[in-house]
Amino acid sequence: MVSAQDSDWDLVQRFQGGDRSVFNQLVPKYRNRVMGIATRMLGDRVEAEDLAQDVFVKVYHGLQGFQGESLFSTWLYRITANSCLNHRKRRRRETQISDGADDPELTLSDPSSDPHHLLEQKELKIVLEKTIQSLPEEQRIVLILRDIEGLSYEAIAASLGLELGTVRSRLHRARLQVQVSIREKFSLDTRRSERL
């Protein structure tokens, strides 16, 4: 059975052999992931799509020199993360995240409701997205790669050029901050969470 990584490496080798059409298979496979990371890092969908396109342009021009020293996905996430971080450095302005003063207090209408059901509510999704975007970017990228994209600690460390310990600490701090935010917004106390 051929794994996704083997499949990626096969496509890369075909590309390097001159078959440029395989690029059209790599883009659909990863474009939504790149788009998700970019959107949550930049906080602007239009800018994120532009950046995601630029990421694939870089991939196209860099693929010939890709030696397979890491997984293609790791290499792609590294390009994406660096592009996002550089973009934010250039822009030099954090996305204005409301600290809650402008938002109505969201409370659980039914204390017995399952939060997974509440997730379907638009408000909860908005709060979660905003909370993620309010994180420091070095924590945010780790949280996105781990809890949304599902990368392993090792893959995150390789993509971002970090030590494993750094990844663990950043991830834990990011999660705790989201947890605090969720608790504040929805008055989730520990008793409720117990029922969840």
Added chain:
Amino acid sequence: MNCQDIRELSSDYLDQRLTPPETSFIEEHLRTCSSCRQEIELLRTTISLIGSLDPIETSADFLSQVHSKIERRDMVSRIRAWLFEPIKIKVPLEITALLLLGFLASHLYYRSAELPRQSGFSAPSESLQIAPDKAVERGREKRGKEVYERDQFELKQRSEEREPAAAKQKSLDAASEAKPGVIASAPRGAIEEVVADDVVLYGRKVQALLTGMGGRVLLQEGSADSALLLTVELPQSRQAEFVSSLKEAIAGGSKAAKLRPGAAGRLMEKAEDKDNLSATERAAEGRAASTPEYPPRKDEPMVQFQVRILPNK
């Protein structure tokens, strides 16, 4: 290990990244500590909620947009390569070319400012009445006008240079038409006209005569009526003697020149004899003839005029 330590390891515990002894220790603690248990459960829920967020999709034309960007970037790369690569050759060349252009432009700019003064061009009198600071401003405004006027001035000068030459040629033509077959004693720079039985032979004689007097033929032209037009240059002091020799040759024919004593006669004779020399002798003679028999004085002014040799019909 207290509760704070347990909570610090909660993420690793939930991601199953702890060693078996650490995992056992935490699970033992959670069985007895409800507060830590609640915190870990809340963290588990939070992670679950984050992972449940909707994926963000690109627009439908994402791939085509990527290809458009790739093409644009390729074009930019090609242009950049065309302009700058190989960088060690093209960049120094381009810098040199730019410097030369800059130098040329500045040279032309300053020359255009000086030209009206050199050529005696005077600005309109109103410019003299303008205060100096205003004159500078007006000068900038009028620079374009001055360039135009300078060009007009140069055109006028060129046309004036051409007109005397055309008028001179016209007058010479008129003179030759008025008195065919007669020597026209024209002023300096005009035309001397002679008639000869053998135009080519006579032309050689004239050439030899000129060489002997320190002159030379500048231009030799044939015409449709078999005439020969020679543009010659001669020391000013020899002009009269040369013209006189031409007249004598006409008056007595080519052989008559031999009978005539004097420098011109000897020269004409020498020219005739030269026609009878062999090739070797002619080469040696050519070297000797290159030295004028009567070398001109230094700094003596030269006169130019034309000799037209007409066939005797």
